[in-house]
Amino acid sequence: MNEITVKGAALDDLSSAVDLCQRSTKSTQRMSRVLGLPSLVLFGLAYMVPLTVFTTYGLVTQTTSGHLPAAYVVTLITMLFTAYGYGRMAASLPYAGSAYAYATSAFGGKVGFMVGWVLLLDYLFIPMICYLVIGIYMAQYFPTVPMSVWICGSILGVLVLNVVGIKLLSKVNFGLIGVQIVFIVVFIAASVVSISDGPPVSFSAPFFSADMNFQGLLSGAATLCLSFLGFDAVSTLSEETRNPKRNLPRAIMLCTLLSGSLFILVAYVGHVAFPDWRTFKDVDSASLQLMQHVGGQLLSAFFTAIYVAGCFACAMTAQASVSRILFAMGRDGVLPKRIFGVTSKRFGTPVSASLVVSLLSLIALEISLDLASTMISFGALTAFSFVNLSVIKHFLGDKGLRGPQALLRYGLIPLIGLSLTLWLWTSLSVTTFEVGLAWLAGGLLYLLWLTKGFRRPTPQLHQHEA
Template sequence: MSETTPKLARVLKLPHLVLFGLAYLVPTTILTVYGVATAMSNGHLPTAVLVAMVAMLFTAYSYGRLSRVYTSTGSAYVYAQRSLGPRTGFMVGWTMMLDYLFLPLINYITIGLYLNAQFPAVPDWVWIVGFLVVITALNVRGIALVAKANTVIVGAQVAFLLLFFAMSARHLVGMTDIHPLAPFVGSGLELLPVLSAAAILTESFLGFDAVTTLSEEAENPRRDVPRAIILVTLCGGLIFLAASWFGHMVFPDHTRFTDVDSAALDIMRAVGGDVLAALLTTALIIGSFGSALSSQASVSRVLYAMGRDGSLPRGVFGRLSKRYNTPAANILLVGGVAVGAIFLDIETVASFISFGALVAFAAVNLSVIIHFVVRERMRTGADLLKYGLVPGIGLSLTVYLWTNLSGLAFVIGGVWAAVGLVQLAYVTRGFRQEPPRMTFDDRLLEERTASEV
């Protein structure tokens, strides 16, 4: 029976993983928050981007270290479960659902808002439902199809950004008062505003985390997943840095934005008129489509990981479609949750995501220290640098950002964590036994699953 048991197919190479991560983080996402983040940083957005990128590289490093040890799907849930203990792992996995489960909603909300603005006669909910059906169907069909779609989606966004960079460079040619370092060291630079802006920008780097959810579908996970994690973080950060730098150089006075929520349109009009502004809208729609496609794929696999080991009902969450070898039931469930995009706003959904993502980041950094330094007793000078200091810095940065979230984020996150604690009590029979652990051996997993059919 084990021969007929469906399992995730190892079909993804390094380029697929990188494209998946980039599609998840959305290369053009920096333009959606450009005005807000620029205002928060007092006109020093490139500096805030640089700070956020450095902070995320520390956490990406920790993800890469653990992805070499644990090649199963499940991301921070798996790392915390195996390093910090099954109960802590369960709560980390549950909390990170706020990140994964609700990230598609932001993309659908963005699609509805921009297309409704372009075509006022069509309600935003019509666009949301239409895109939701298409994206859910693509995910059910399989990860290989998603990977092919990501190639087109990321390519379109990069093409737009290259056009923007080229037109900006042409706009700047001949200007005599160009000061390339002005965004980094110019007047008005203050540490706290820059750090506040960097805090909200860390959400733009979530693509590197998403890569780890595809470990069981990578051809060579121990080699390619760590590489993809760092490449996604670096590529995303450099794209954000270039876009914010050109934006500042073209439109240096952030006090003249027509509307901080759509400040990128002012920049596009300054560089290329209404045509480039229209192309921006198109690029943002494409980017939101790609991010929703990738994030829906990621969360369905995290739910599959938790269902497969019994932390969630195995009969619902821990099964794959025999036709497509994908967690189809989970994909449909995530699609059902995404219907909430019709009723919720971006600020509310962002509160869910911030809480869950930073808890996961902190847990992964701590897991590196516990696994390598405490359990494996790797305590030479070089080991303490690699497995103690570097992840320790990442842990400190993520905890700092987490403590600066809004009160609403803590209320929502606290309620969600309380529900998770009730589920943990259920699966552990009132905390009298440990929750199930992840099975990493494919053969044992197939035998266990087949015995339950």
């Protein structure tokens, strides 16, 4: 799950932020610049959910042959280079839209549309993976109830709550953040006790061992990119930030470094406390087996309650976000307006778009956690690659910056970031590429139809200053 828990909250806050930005454009007043670096970092960390590490804990542990912490190190290094690129672009182009906006500015509407299209794949898969994880974990506790019942029930509940309104959700999610932090402290303490009472363990094995599979490590690191979705969220607060050109890049880098370090710590403690990854009964719910080993039934129940609640909250906010993205695309003519560009007269919410997302989320009944996770990483790594390219094009091409310092900051560093993201991108599974490239092909065909073979201007979402 959990980019899950508050990546969801974050998406909801992001949707609210976009609405606020849109309202601000109708007024000559500007929002007060009250946010400093600490506030930005705390805001960003709310997106980088602590329990994200348990979403693919068993899956990536198996893929990397017991080297999940090492895979997180590889992913973190890659993300730091990409975070640098996001920071440079956020400071230079303070607009909502993230990678879509940067690619559009650097390479034009056609490329921007395709980057936005692949990001849409991420947004559609995030609620889907939430429902899937709810089904997996609830089925572990209630084996007599089919997993499909939990998935369909969650989809229906989220749809209803999204239609009638989700004002209470942000408060619930902030509470969940605090509970997650408390849980991690308890988990680490219980793990230390378990390690001290158990047989001798290797403290270096989670990072390196004789049977280390380098290709598996890369594949696992590529999957873990989903854990870092949202580190650029602070860029949406540029209008409320003091000295945004200085503070935004620093905040993005700090959020990435701090969250990545936490992921590594939690993964490392888990691997040292329970190194027998080959005994996982079910890789999708391996985190539950870890909790039972470390803290018994009590810790396992505590974890499941927080995790499932977080998944449901994430599904609510993620679906709210993607339905509003689809609504914006319908309103601007990027998608059929009669279906996506309308809201309910009674509730004022994009009911049709929410219903479409719910119907697509039924794919969770058939898809595997492995494929769902890697599809999100496919979209993320594609977008990250274009952000790094946008830095080079924007600063060295469009702005014409030259000199050793400019070539280092806007040439070499983003080029390394591009190479690393492509390196991980090519480490994804063949099935992931088949689905991802099919999605891209569909987007290209749709763009050809919209533009009548590129004879008409490429439709674009309206950009608003963040």
